[in-house]
Amino acid sequence: MKINYKRRWDEIRQNLGDNDAFVCSLPGNTRYLANSEAPPGCPPGSTMNFVIIPSKGEPVAITSSLEEHRCRKESSIEDIRLWTHYPDIDSHGKTAIDVLKATLSEKKLTTLYSDTKVALGRKFKASQNNFVTEMRGVKTPDELERIKNAIKQSDKGQEFARNLVECGEGLTEREVRTEIDYFMGRCGIQENSFSTIIASGPNAAHSHHSNTNRKLEDGDSVICDFGVFWDGYCSDITRTYFVGAKPSDELKNIYQIVLDANKKSINALTEGNTGHNIDKAGRDFIRKKGYGRNFVHGTGHGFGLEIHEFPSLTYKSKVIAKDSMAVTIEPGIYVPGKGGVRIEDDVLVNGNAPKILTKAEKDLY
Numbered sequence: 001m002k003i004n005y006k007r008r009w010d011e012i013r014q015n016l017g018d019n020d021a022f023v024c025s026l027p028g029n030t031r032y033l034a035n036s037e038a039p040p041g042c043p044p045g046s047t048m049n050f051v052i053i054p055s056k057g058e059p060v061a062i063t064s065s066l067e068e069h070r071c072r073k074e075s076s077i078e079d080i081r082l083w084t085h086y087p088d089i090d091s092h093g094k095t096a097i098d099v100l101k102a103t104l105s106e107k108k109l110t111t112l113y114s115d116t117k118v119a120l121g122r123k124f125k126a127s128q129n130n131f132v133t134e135m136r137g138v139k140t141p142d143e144l145e146r147i148k149n150a151i152k153q154s155d156k157g158q159e160f161a162r163n164l165v166e167c168g169e170g171l172t173e174r175e176v177r178t179e180i181d182y183f184m185g186r187c188g189i190q191e192n193s194f195s196t197i198i199a200s201g202p203n204a205a206h207s208h209h210s211n212t213n214r215k216l217e218d219g220d221s222v223i224c225d226f227g228v229f230w231d232g233y234c235s236d237i238t239r240t241y242f243v244g245a246k247p248s249d250e251l252k253n254i255y256q257i258v259l260d261a262n263k264k265s266i267n268a269l270t271e272g273n274t275g276h277n278i279d280k281a282g283r284d285f286i287r288k289k290g291y292g293r294n295f296v297h298g299t300g301h302g303f304g305l306e307i308h309e310f311p312s313l314t315y316k317s318k319v320i321a322k323d324s325m326a327v328t329i330e331p332g333i334y335v336p337g338k339g340g341v342r343i344e345d346d347v348l349v350n351g352n353a354p355k356i357l358t359k360a361e362k363d364l365y
């Protein structure tokens, strides 16, 4: 299914109020409007500096001359304007902001919505607006097709990871990471959606661990958290495995609590429910079991063009779940010195019947 950019541009035009244009510069938003199927690039989000959606007329994209080739190839926007400070290279200006101002003046666009604060000077009136960022929270069929393909690959990665970790005594976290990344690379993914996290034994007690050369030991809990980009969209999945496949009674108990909390928050992910309630469903259960202070992060987040995007599902979140929002549900318990467990699924809001998109086995121990 082709991505329907025109639908996206039109929806923004319809929500401009009295403004002349929407100016986007956040990397997820510019990819949404111009080149969704490209991965974020290197450095991430470097391709388009600005995308302008005017109330009337065609959109304009602004990028550096360095990115010209890539942008012309990937972009759904035909009017691409370049900046460079090298005098020998043809361009529309010396900096991205110069080109933005010149384009806005040329097209007589003066009152603007912008997805971030931009300093444009007195000639323009720009107000910050989250419409595009929030619009991306609800996924359309062209996006879901790509998200499901990304998830298929990370599900395969988890099956591989389980076999490797359960028999992986003596391997280092970095070796496990490298094997998983190599396996998924051979499956044809565009790139990882973030650096694969392998946290073993006492390191699994840190929710965001950087891989080390620690060797896996029998009985360790090993948190495996990764995802991939496929046709520009990403996935995010965490499973926890045990070296030797036999957890201690304490870790097995923790595993079951996290798994039940994961299921409770998934069941709470219904249309109209608040982020707070979705978080609370799992958190209250974990608290009742005596591990409230060991669940140190929010329950989940939106994902799609970016690994973390709107909406955020935390204790403080007032966001209302809407149909076709794609979010993660990822409770965890982290016990200093002993280890940790996190179980993360990608889930789609679907009326009262949330759809779990990740298929990797989780009823394991």
Ligand SMILES: [Mn+2]
Pocket: 236, 328, 330, 344
């Ligand atoms: Mn996540």
